[in-house]
Amino acid sequence: MTPSDFFHTLLRTLQASLSDAEAQTVAFWLLDDVAGLSRSDVLLGRADLLPTGLKARLEQMGGRIAAGEPVQYVLGHTDFCGLRIGVAPGVLIPRPETEDVVESCYGFSPRRIYDLCTGSGCMALALKLRFPAAQVEGWDLSEQALQTACENAERLQLDVTFRRVDVLNIPDGPKGEENRGTSLLVSNPPYVCESERGSMQSVVLDHEPAEALFVPDDDALRYYRAIARWGRVLLRDGDPIVVEVNRRFATDVARLLESEGYAETRVLDDRYGNQRTVQARRCCAVD
DSSP, rough: OOOHHHHHHHHHHTTTTTTHHHHHOOOOHHHHHHHOHHHHHTTTTGGGGHHHHHHHHHHHHHHHHHOOOOOOHHHHEEEETTTEEEEEEESOOOHHHHHHHHHHHOOOOOEEEEESSOOOOOHHHHHHHTTTEEEEEEEHHHHHHHHHHHHHHHHHHHOEEEEEHHHHHOOOOOOGGGSSOOEEEEEEOOOOEEEGGGSSSSSHTTTOOOGTTTOOOGGTHHHHHHHHHHHHOOOOTTTTEEEEEEEGGHHHHHHHHHHTTTEEEEEEEEETOEEEEEEEEEGGGGG
């Protein structure tokens, strides 16, 4: 079987900036997502039968990707834990390794879930799907991220509350013992050091929000310190906290949580073999 002429046209557009393998993957991805054509359909030449207007749209999308725009922004969504999550410029694109963080929470039985630095709302929404009876909140400082998260919740018909909260600003408030039922605190906060910019792809640096990615080298754990203290407000004794981390600092985050009085600390690898998740439980010693 030979792919269609249109497939090769789209492929050539993408090859302007992508490797042959990457261009082929993206071309099949676009034809599947936008035109509903499977790989077999493409190999049978059915892309040539697409309407002229749809071909023009696909070529335009291919040109945007070739110019360096993330595929997910071009499509307007990405898949995450079985959900189609809408994304747009100004909102961090969910990564596959974050799915591993979510899946590491499946052994808990929370009645309340708090997702700090929620971004697109992907973690909060995936956990609501898994724990439909739980009350779920997602917090972020970015109005753009919160708008996207709310749109995702409405489209997916998942009852999640999103709030504008500066996670770094921890108020004095009631302790977790006043809450009833088990709570779960999760977060995928900014954790990439400024000094790591040089090793990152331009498709990320030029398009995704820096405020959702980077932290100062001299205060790389600033969000984890704040999240640990939020746990003193939101969690009861024994309640779990689960955070995504920079693989360079997994041990440091675990030690930070222990220094804040958390117990049963665990470091888990992601699907790529990198230390990506740190889990712990709040204990009375934090007070």
